[in-house]
Amino acid sequence: xxxxxxxxxxxxxxxxxxxxxxxxxxxxxxxxxxxxxxxxxxxxxxxxxxxxxxxxxxxxxxxxxxxxxxxxxxxxxxxxxxxxxxxxxxxxxxxxxxxxxxxxxxxxxxxxxxxxxxxxxxxxxxxxxxxxxxxxxxxxxxxxxxxxxxxxxxxxxxxxxxxxxxxxxxxxxxxxxxxxxxxxxxxxxxx
Amino acid sequence: xxxxxxxxxxxxxxxxxxxxxxxxxxxxxxxxxxxxxxxxxxxxxxxxxxxxxxxxxxxxxxxxxxxxxxxxxxxxxxxxxxxxxxxxxxx
Ligand SMILES: [Zn+2]
Numbered sequence: 001x002x003x004x005x006x007x008x009x010x011x012x013x014x015x016x017x018x019x020x021x022x023x024x025x026x027x028x029x030x031x032x033x034x035x036x037x038x039x040x041x042x043x044x045x046x047x048x049x050x051x052x053x054x055x056x057x058x059x060x061x062x063x064x065x066x067x068x069x070x071x072x073x074x075x076x077x078x079x080x081x082x083x084x085x086x087x088x089x090x091x092x093x094x095x096x097x098x099x100x101x102x103x104x105x106x107x108x109x110x111x112x113x114x115x116x117x118x119x120x121x122x123x124x125x126x127x128x129x130x131x132x133x134x135x136x137x138x139x140x141x142x143x144x145x146x147x148x149x150x151x152x153x154x155x156x157x158x159x160x161x162x163x164x165x166x167x168x169x170x171x172x173x174x175x176x177x178x179x180x181x182x183x184x185x186x187x188x189x190x191x
Numbered sequence: 192x193x194x195x196x197x198x199x200x201x202x203x204x205x206x207x208x209x210x211x212x213x214x215x216x217x218x219x220x221x222x223x224x225x226x227x228x229x230x231x232x233x234x235x236x237x238x239x240x241x242x243x244x245x246x247x248x249x250x251x252x253x254x255x256x257x258x259x260x261x262x263x264x265x266x267x268x269x270x271x272x273x274x275x276x277x278x279x280x281x282x
Contacts, residue, residue, distance in 0.1 A: 005268045013264070014255045018248070033258040035267055042271050092198065100196025106232035113242035119250040122243060145244045151209045162210070170205040177236055 004058040005042045007027065009034075012055055015147040016062050022130055022142045023066050033069060037062045059143065063157055091137075095174045105180055109185050129179035133172060140165060141172035195219050200230045208259060 013034055020030035021047055027078050043047075048057055097103055130138050138156075143154045155165050195203070203216055212220070223230050244249045248254045256264070 004194065005271060007266060009261065009264060009268065013261065017256045018254065031264070034256065035264045038264065038268060039271060042268070056207065096198040096201075100198040102229050104195050105229045106236055109236055109239055113239050114246045119246045119254075123247050123250070124239065140266065146248060148248070166206045166209055170202050173205050173237065173240070174201065177233070177240070180240075
């Protein structure tokens with residue numbers, strides 16, 4: 001089989017980069033992780049099975065590289081990402097009352113999604129919102145919405161079932177929604 | 192039968208983006224949206240978010256590798272043939 005790392009860089013480089021950037025929060029680190037991932041993929045190319053798809057395979061490697069990165073920085077006194085402490089609480093009960101109604105009612109947002117000039121600024125806000133998510137939710141959300149993987153591919157990378165993923169994305173979207181409503185739209189209605 | 196509540200509908204609106212809902216689910220969502228302004232807003236917000244994220248993905252600096260980084264990585268990949276298994280990390 002003819003595998004070309006340069007083509008991986010063209011086809012998947014941006015998507016891998018966005019994933020690494022949101023997980024690590026540092027551009028230079030994210031860039032290095034893309035490079036490490038592509039090199040590791042090249043060295044491990046014998047393990048590539050066309051069945052799972054190139055993109056899924058590369059993201060699987062990237063996920064390990066990110067985990068390694070955090071282990072490395074932890075050893076040198078860096079901070080580990082917050083553990084999934086609050087997966088124990090029912091996150092959805094933050095958003096909905098026992099009768100299934102909204103606790104914070106969705107407000108009216110501006111009609112127009114971002115102009116090009118706002119994209120950068122919006123990213124900062126979004127990033128802050130994503131940092132508050134438990135790692136699991138953040139990972140699923142970023143792989144889906146920023147890296148553009150399909151559900152099936154994300155399930156393979158994270159090794160979870162489709163139903164798990166649906167719940168995870170649902171929770172992430174709820175939290176991102178209410179976070180953005182507060183920070184970007186400056187509002188939200190209380191019942 | 193009582194229809195789904197907002198919590199159920201919010202879940203279905205999210206899941207609809209991943210997989211096709213059953214006919215019954217689609218009907219239940221549609222009925223609920225007719226009577227619930229908050230879920231209508233949520234549905235609209237999900238669409239808004241989708242479009243905003245598309246903008247972020249396409250924008251420079253944050254959404255994409257910049258040219259300098261891309262060139263650096265490409266240059267490194269060009270020398271891959273000399274790459275031995277498990278070389279020392281770059282940093
Ligand atoms: Zn509702």
